[in-house]
Amino acid sequence: MNVTLAQAEKILKGNHTFSQLGFSLLITRLKGIYSKDSSHDTVQTCMSEINMFLDKYSAIMSSDFTIISKL
Numbered sequence: 001m002n003v004t005l006a007q008a009e010k011i012l013k014g015n016h017t018f019s020q021l022g023f024s025l026l027i028t029r030l031k032g033i034y035s036k037d038s039s040h041d042t043v044q045t046c047m048s049e050i051n052m053f054l055d056k057y058s059a060i061m062s063s064d065f066t067i068i069s070k071l
Contacts, residue, residue, distance in 0.1 A: 008047035
């Protein structure tokens with residue numbers, strides 16, 4: 001699963017609870033970056049990092065894929 005630019009922005013703006021600690025930590029770090037600079041380039045960079053994480057850990061991310069797909 002890959003998140004779209006719109007989904008990435010919703011994740012960065014929202015307050016979603018994810019089951020995987022590593023993913024939650026990544027999102028927390030990216031939210032900090034996004035809060036300092038909410039430009040289109042920053043959202044694209046964050047989207048890329050989210051997608052790399054999801055690709056790498058797709059086997060354990062099924063419950064979080066459900067949350068993301070609803071965004």
